[in-house]
Amino acid sequence: MSVRGLLLLLVFQLAGTALSLWLLPALPGAILGMLLALAWLGIDGRGSEALRQSAGTLLRYLPLLLVPPAVGIMVQWQRIAADFWAIAAALVLSLLVAIPLTGALMQWLVRRQLGQGEQS
Amino acid sequence: MTAIWTAIVGHPLFVLGLTLLAYQLALELYQRSRWLLAQPVLVATLLLVGALWTCGIGYPRYRQESSMLWLLLGPATVALAVPLQQNLPRIRQLFWPVSIALLVGGTVTVVLTLGLAALLGADRQMLMSLAPKSVTSPIAITLAEQMGGIPALTAVFVMITGVLGAVLGPLLLDRAGVTSPAARGLSLGLSAHAIGTAQALQEDHEAGGFAALAMSLAGAATAILLPMLMGI
Numbered sequence A: 001m002s003v004r005g006l007l008l009l010l011v012f013q014l015a016g017t018a019l020s021l022w023l024l025p026a027l028p029g030a031i032l033g034m035l036l037a038l039a040w041l042g043i044d045g046r047g048s049e050a051l052r053q054s055a056g057t058l059l060r061y062l063p064l065l066l067v068p069p070a071v072g073i074m075v076q077w078q079r080i081a082a083d084f085w086a087i088a089a090a091l092v093l094s095l096l097v098a099i100p101l102t103g104a105l106m107q108w109l110v111r112r113q114l115g116q117g118e119q120s
Numbered sequence B: 001m002t003a004i005w006t007a008i009v010g011h012p013l014f015v016l017g018l019t020l021l022a023y024q025l026a027l028e029l030y031q032r033s034r035w036l037l038a039q040p041v042l043v044a045t046l047l048l049v050g051a052l053w054t055c056g057i058g059y060p061r062y063r064q065e066s067s068m069l070w071l072l073l074g075p076a077t078v079a080l081a082v083p084l085q086q087n088l089p090r091i092r093q094l095f096w097p098v099s100i101a102l103l104v105g106g107t108v109t110v111v112l113t114l115g116l117a118a119l120l121g122a123d124r125q126m127l128m129s130l131a132p133k134s135v136t137s138p139i140a141i142t143l144a145e146q147m148g149g150i151p152a153l154t155a156v157f158v159m160i161t162g163v164l165g166a167v168l169g170p171l172l173l174d175r176a177g178v179t180s181p182a183a184r185g186l187s188l189g190l191s192a193h194a195i196g197t198a199q200a201l202q203e204d205h206e207a208g209g210f211a212a213l214a215m216s217l218a219g220a221a222t223a224i225l226l227p228m229l230m231g232i
Helices: A003-022 A031-043 A048-060 A062-073 A078-083 A082-120 B004-010 B014-033 B040-055 B059-065 B066-079 B081-091 B095-121 B124-130 B137-147 B150-173 B179-202 B205-231
Strands: none
Touching: A003 A031, A003 A048, A031 A048, A031 B066, A031 B081, A031 B095, A031 B137, A031 B205, A048 A062, A048 B066, A048 B081, A062 A078, A062 B004, A062 B014, A062 B040, A062 B059, A062 B066, A062 B137, A062 B150, A078 A082, A078 B179, A082 B124, A082 B137, A082 B150, A082 B179, B004 B014, B004 B205, B014 B040, B014 B059, B040 B150, B059 B066, B066 B137, B081 B095, B081 B205, B095 B124, B095 B179, B095 B205, B124 B137, B124 B150, B137 B150, B150 B179, B179 B205
């Protein structure tokens, strides 16, 4: 991981935070930072290659970074127990509907587009 | 002996070391078993909660001394721009099908999640923790924090959703008669983020590509649209 790439990641994150505070309080700074980085990569801005490499390295450790937030569950047991059925229904039923629906819709749309392509 | 033990447990680096140890053990278990349910984040979290409890370390201390890892979550979210940009060209051939399917699928997921949870008595804080559950973890955690949810709950909901989606997804898609790899991948990536993408990649190369596209695009779109809708 190069210092240059890491620096760019931090710069985009901080620029995103500034943008969030200044113009778009609804969006978190890191999300705006991601969009800025996307634009930067799109115009192939300076240091794009270093940015790609550092991003790849950091994303390899992403699961490790997710452990500390998840550990917060140790003080949230009661919340989960209190709303157990609401949580279970929301997590399971939304998947049972959304997965086949999205798949079937996409398949239908793709076939329709390909079908039209053949006719024209 | 007790004094040494107390000094080690009390050391500011002890918590970080414990986190690395739990993650390493979980990673090895996953690599050896290749068992979908043994997701490293899930196993590491359970090990760590047990270890902290045994050592008598409370959550406030853990939170404070693991802050280095928390801080990196921001730059890691920024880093998601790279896979998003790499997967974007795939959308060109199928712009409308991909856009419509993601928008409809994503909306149905969020509306059903919020509707069902609200119907069964979840309060606003719980709803805000549930809303981003299908999105890739760094985005989901950031969003939950922004919208007044509980990031810890979101982190766990995202993991459960990923595992369930990757296990049930292929069966549900078979049932619905979805055979096109692009459609299967898109659906898995949208509903089960990184775990679903890994599953799609095992099915087929094209399915894996569309899953990665769906995950990146849905993550970015949700990150922009969800806080705005919830703010109203």
